[in-house]
Amino acid sequence: MKEFKFAVAGAVTLLAGVASLSPALAETTLNALFMKQAAYSEDDVKAMTADFEKAHPDVKVNLEFVPYESLHDKIVTAQASGSGYDVVLFDVIWPAEFAKGNFLKDVTSKIPAADSSKVFDGAWSTVTYDGKRYGMPWILDTKYLYYNTEMLQKAGIDHPPKTWAELEADAKVIKDQKIVEYPIVWSWSQAEALICDYTTLVSAYGGSFFKDGKPSFNEDGALDALKFMKTSLDDKVTNPNSREYLEEDVRKTFSNGDAAFALNWTYMYNQANDPAQSKIAGKVGVAPAPGVEGKSEVSAMNGSMGLGVTSGSKHPDEAWSFISYLTSQDVQNKYAKLSLPIWKSSYDDPAVAKGQEQLVAAAKQSIAVMYPRPMIASYQRLSSVLQTQIQSALFGSSEPKAAMDEAAHQASRLR
Amino acid sequence: MALSMTRDERKTPLEAWVLMAPALAILAVITFYPLLRTLYFSFTDAQISAAGTSGNFVGFDNYAYAASDAGFHAALIRTIVFTVSSVALETVMGVAVALLLNQEFKGRAIARTAIILPWAVPNIVNAMMWRLIMNPEYGALNAALTQTGILGAYRSWLGDPSTALAMVIFADVWKNFPLVAFVALAALQTVPSELYEAARIDGAGPWSRFRFVTLPGIVAPLLVAIVLRSIEAFRVFDIIYVMTRGGPIDSTKTVSFYVYQTYFSYLDAGTGAAYAVIVALLSAVMISGYILVIRRQEAK
Numbered sequence: 001m002k003e004f005k006f007a008v009a010g011a012v013t014l015l016a017g018v019a020s021l022s023p024a025l026a027e028t029t030l031n032a033l034f035m036k037q038a039a040y041s042e043d044d045v046k047a048m049t050a051d052f053e054k055a056h057p058d059v060k061v062n063l064e065f066v067p068y069e070s071l072h073d074k075i076v077t078a079q080a081s082g083s084g085y086d087v088v089l090f091d092v093i094w095p096a097e098f099a100k101g102n103f104l105k106d107v108t109s110k111i112p113a114a115d116s117s118k119v120f121d122g123a124w125s126t127v128t129y130d131g132k133r134y135g136m137p138w139i140l141d142t143k144y145l146y147y148n149t150e151m152l153q154k155a156g157i158d159h160p161p162k163t164w165a166e167l168e169a170d171a172k173v174i175k176d177q178k179i180v181e182y183p184i185v186w187s188w189s190q191a192e193a194l195i196c197d198y199t200t201l202v203s204a205y206g207g208s209f210f211k212d213g214k215p216s217f218n219e220d221g222a223l224d225a226l227k228f229m230k231t232s233l234d235d236k237v238t239n240p241n242s243r244e245y246l247e248e249d250v251r252k253t254f255s256n257g258d259a260a261f262a263l264n265w266t267y268m269y270n271q272a273n274d275p276a277q278s279k280i281a282g283k284v285g286v287a288p289a290p291g292v293e294g295k296s297e298v299s300a301m302n303g304s305m306g307l308g309v310t311s312g313s314k315h316p317d318e319a320w321s322f323i324s325y326l327t328s329q330d331v332q333n334k335y336a337k338l339s340l341p342i343w344k345s346s347y348d349d350p351a352v353a354k355g356q357e358q359l360v361a362a363a364k365q366s367i368a369v370m371y372p373r374p375m376i377a378s379y380q381r382l383s384s385v386l387q388t389q390i391q392s393a394l395f396g397s398s399e400p401k402a403a404m405d406e407a408a409h410q411a412s413r414l415r
Numbered sequence: 416m417a418l419s420m421t422r423d424e425r426k427t428p429l430e431a432w433v434l435m436a437p438a439l440a441i442l443a444v445i446t447f448y449p450l451l452r453t454l455y456f457s458f459t460d461a462q463i464s465a466a467g468t469s470g471n472f473v474g475f476d477n478y479a480y481a482a483s484d485a486g487f488h489a490a491l492i493r494t495i496v497f498t499v500s501s502v503a504l505e506t507v508m509g510v511a512v513a514l515l516l517n518q519e520f521k522g523r524a525i526a527r528t529a530i531i532l533p534w535a536v537p538n539i540v541n542a543m544m545w546r547l548i549m550n551p552e553y554g555a556l557n558a559a560l561t562q563t564g565i566l567g568a569y570r571s572w573l574g575d576p577s578t579a580l581a582m583v584i585f586a587d588v589w590k591n592f593p594l595v596a597f598v599a600l601a602a603l604q605t606v607p608s609e610l611y612e613a614a615r616i617d618g619a620g621p622w623s624r625f626r627f628v629t630l631p632g633i634v635a636p637l638l639v640a641i642v643l644r645s646i647e648a649f650r651v652f653d654i655i656y657v658m659t660r661g662g663p664i665d666s667t668k669t670v671s672f673y674v675y676q677t678y679f680s681y682l683d684a685g686t687g688a689a690y691a692v693i694v695a696l697l698s699a700v701m702i703s704g705y706i707l708v709i710r711r712q713e714a715k
Contacts, residue, residue, distance in 0.1 A: 069660065073679045079465045101464035101682060189574075190662025241551045243663055244574025253552070311465045381681045391664045395576055 028318045030061045032087040033075065035068045037248050038265045039139040039305070039339040048335060052325045059318050061087075069191060069246075072380065079103050079310055086313040087322055089138070092304050093192075095129040096377045104134040104308040110320055111136065118329075122370040123342040127306035129375065135308030136327040140342045142300040142366045143200045143263045143289055144359075146272065150283040151179050151260040160287040162297075164204055164228055167261060167290050171237035174260045182239035184232060185259040187247045188394060190387045195373060196303055197263055198390060201225035203371030204292045204299030210374060215411045217386070218404035221295070226393055226400045233394060243394055255280060263289060265303060267338040269359045286359050288366040300366040301373065304342075378414045385410045450695075456688035463682040470685055477689035487690060489665065490673040491697075497584060497669055498648040504588045505644055509595025510637070514629075516596070517603045527600070534593035542657035545586035549573050573659050576666040583658055583667050587651065591644060598640040599633055606632035635712055642705040649698055670694050 034045055042065050049061050064085075066074050072094060078084030090098065098104045111133055116124070123137035145167070147160050155174045161167035171183035187193035202208070205228070207221025216222060232238040239259060242250075247264055251271060254262040255278035262268070275281040288298035307326060309319040325331060332341035336352045340363050346352045353360040374382060389407035393400040457477055461470030481487050516527050533541070548555045551571040560566035572582045610628045619627065652671040655661060661668035661676070668676075674694065678687030 076463055076682060077679055080463045080468060082467070097682065101462065103465045190660065190664070241571050241574060244551065244571060258552075378681070381683075384676065384680070387662075388665050391576075391662065395664055397576070397664060 028059050028315050030059060030086045030315060030319055030322055031084065032061055032063055032322070033071070033078075033085045034063060034065050034089050035071050036065045037068060037246075038267050039141060040335060041267075041338055044335050044338060048326055048331055049322075051331075052322055055325070056318075056321065059322070061322060075310075076101070076103060079312055082312065084312065085310055086315055086319040088308055088310055089305055090135065090308055091192075092126040092302050092306070093373050093375070093379045093383070095127060095134050095306075096375050097379060098134060098308075099129045099132070100377045102311050105311050105313070105316060106132045107135060107309060107320065108133045118344060119342045120344060120367055122302055122367055123304055125372060126302065126304040127308070135306040136323050137304055137306045137342045138323075138327050139305040139339045140367065141265050141303045141305070141339065142363075142370050143196055143265065143303060144269075144362055144366060145287050145289045146254060146262045146264055146268060147285045147287070148254070148257070148260045148280055148283055149285045150280070151183075152285070154179050155260075160285055161290050163293050164201070164290045165293065168228075168232060168235070168237060171232070171261060172235065175237055180258060180260055182258075183237050183260040184242075185239045185245065185250050185253045185262045186229075186242040187245050187250050187264070188229070188242045188391070189244050189246050189249075190391050191246060192383060192387075193246050194387050194390060195383050196301055198225060198229070198386070199301035199371060199373055200263065200289050200299050201228055203301055203369065204290065204296050206292070206295040215408035218401065218408040223400060223404055226390060226404060229390075230393055230396075230400055243391065266340055266359065266363070269356060270337045286362050288362050296369075298365050298369060300370045302370040304370075376414070381414055382411055453688045453691050456684050457692045459685050459688075461684040461688070463679070463684050468684045473685065477686050478693070480686060481689050481693055486665070486668075487670070487673060490668050490670045491694075493580065493666075493668065494649060494651070494670040497580065497587075497651060498645055501584045501587045501591070501648050502641060502644045504584070505592040505595050506637070506641055508588065508592040509640070510599045510633075512592065512596040513599035513603055514625075516600050530596060531593050533590050534597075536590060538590070538653045539657055541586060541590045542654040545582070545589075546573065546658050549582055574663055576664045579659055579663060579666045583654060586658065587648070587654055590654075591647075595637070595640045595644065598636050602633035602636040603629070635709070638705065638709050638712060642702065642709070645701060645705070646698060649701065650694070 032049075034040075034042075036042065040048075045063060045065075049063060053059065053061060068091075071089065072091070075085070075088050075090065075094075075098075088104075090104070095104075119137065120140060123140045124133070126137045126140075127133050127135040145160060151174055152158075152160070152170070155170070155177055157170050157173065161170050167184070174180060174183045186197050188197060202217070202222045202225045205221035205224040207223070207225055208216050209222065210216055229238070233240060233242075239245075239253065241253075245253070247268075250262050250264050251268050253259050254264070254268070255272045257279045269284060269286050272278045272284045273281050278284075289300060291297045291299055307323045309316050309323065313319050327342065329341060329343045329346060332339075332343060333346050333349060333352050336346070337356070340346070340360070341352065347360055347364055373379070376382065385407050389398075389403040389410075392398045392406075393403040397403075398406070456468065456470070458472055458474060459470035460473045460476070461468050512530060516523065516530065520526075536544070549572040551557065551569060551574060554572070556572065557566065557569040561569060571578075573579050606629060610632075611624060614624045614628050650671050651669050652675065655667055655669055655672050656675075659667040661672050670690070671694070674687050674690045677683050677690060681687075
């Protein structure tokens with residue numbers, strides 16, 4: 001039997017050798033799932049993939065792009081039905097749930113030990129749950145404060161706000177001078193985007209989601225964060241349509257010159273500075289999201305995403321080599337315009353910073369303080385509860401404290 | 416019609432079963448199997464995982480949770496509001512348009528074709544279209560209303576919890592009233608014109624003619640259209656998914672969306688299945704109600 005196996009193995013090796021000489025190769029096809037908006041554009045991902053395919057002629061990658069809002073459900077339904085993807089882009093808030101449902105392969109052993117110290121801790125926490133790594137971080141992202149330099153100048157403001165209170169005051173000046181009707185725009189639609197903005201403020205006000213396993217977003221800093229949001233609406237400095245906006249709506253409003261301040265991801269910097277897509281190209285300033293006096297210098301949340309190999313993938317090795325390629329420092333440095341690298345040393349690379357020095361400077365500060373959203377398996381449900389109750393407060397249907405108490409009550413029953 | 420059949424005609428011979436077998440087999444695979452599986456899951460604490468969905472038997476636990484879940488109740492009430500308002504509006508508009516299209520006028524053929532267009536638009540496209548029209552910044556609705564002086568300033572439609580559901584109903588009515596209109600139009604053509612003449616001689620005005628001649632003539636087919644629309648409206652999902660995703664503050668979260676979220680976003684197949692079974696039972700009650708009404712109508 002053994003001899004037979006050897007013979008077969010030998011024949012296969014021989015055949016493979018012959019096959020590799022001929023142009024018709026045995027192709028492996030990978031199916032990969034990405035998202036449509038924010039971070040790397042579809043064109044960027046296609047270009048990177050084309051380069052990868054050139055270097056690996058025996059691997060073909062099918063790319064699929066879906067809106068972020070559909071990404072989670074697409075990953076789990078495809079996996080649960082036994083068909084689907086080899087490589088998926090996943091958000092920082094999913095590893096706990098994905099580990100529980102066994103959706104992703106544990107790739108801890110595949111990651112070179114030397115990489116651990118070369119990549120930001122915040123990036124690693126994106127793919128880590130319970131000490132295991134379920135992929136490679138790819139998009140290292142947080143919310144930044146964008147401002148329209150021309151509008152600030154007109155209002156006589158010579159520097160971007162350092163605290164949220166200062167931002168509110170600046171916005172009032174801009175509004176009073178009728179420079180723009182609603183100076184601040186956010187993504188407060190009933191979606192994860194709302195929680196991202198909220199988490200940024202929670203980090204600024206020194207709040208927390210849970211304390212000793214119990215919900216704590218109905219008290220102290222986390223409650224102050226919501227109160228700030230509500231006040232900025234009541235003072236009419238926040239665009240009321242923010243409550244139905246996602247990130248792309250924020251970008252359009254800001255790029256259209258209809259806002260002085262906006263909170264958004266990395267990708268907006270170069271798109272808002274692109275004359276083809278923006279009316280305010282060249283007038284875009286970026287800074288870390290402000291802090292709160294006595295509590296924080298700057299604020300940031302972890303909005304990073306990673307690439308993982310699905311547990312059902314039939315080509316895990318090829319899938320991993322694709323992921324390794326996309327997350328490699330060279331590739332990330334090359335496509336650093338819409339998403340910044342996960343690699344520490346890239347931030348001191350003049351080639352990466354070229355043309356976006358201000359963004360890279362802001363990133364250095366923000367990445368160091370990225371605040372995480374709760375890492376629990378029932379995060380999706382918690383987020384949904386929070387979205388509903390925060391919106392309820394923002395629309396004035398309930399008082400912030402009452403809304404967050406209700407959220408805490410519902411969250412205490414999460415399994 | 417069924418009532419007029421004789422006993423012999425009602426017998427179901429073997430051929431009928433044989434002829435129906437392929438259809439039944441397909442139905443068994445795509446309807447009965449998922450239904451039974453859902454029923455089974457509803458008694459378990461099943462979670463969706465990569466290995467498939469499985470769980471332990473928990474009895475009526477999920478149903479008890481559904482009975483106490485305020486979010487589920489609110490979604491049910493919202494769905495009933497959606498169904499009743501959109502079907503009522505579709506019926507009124509559908510009949511009104513059918514009456515117009517039943518008149519003799521130049522270009523009637525073109526009008527009859529044009530009116531079917533909304534119905535031919537796919538649900539998703541319809542939802543996308545209305546979302547763009549109702550956009551608060553550059554939507555055509557705001558432009559039209561402010562330029563005609565009806566509205567003072569641009570406002571949010573889908574982002575305002577007090578209007579969002581109404582706007583989704585509006586988009587649904589626009590898409591689906593042509594179905595009612597066409598059924599009504601076809602039925603109108605079967606009402607004998609002598610009846611109208613007789614009514615006129617008896618001194619009946621337009622309203623009386625509609626109430627006592629037209630309506631009885633079209634009510635049976637109209638009821639069928641209403642039943643179809645109600646069933647569809649009750650399980651509304653796609654238009655919500657595209658236009659509002661259930662927001663703001665859950666104001667458009669219908670029961671199908673709620674089930675979907677529990678099942679696929681929270682991976683809680685057990686609870687989701689229990690919700691789904693309850694919704695299916697409620698649909699069954701609604702359909703039985705309609706069938707009773709239709710039977711009574713036919714018996715007249």
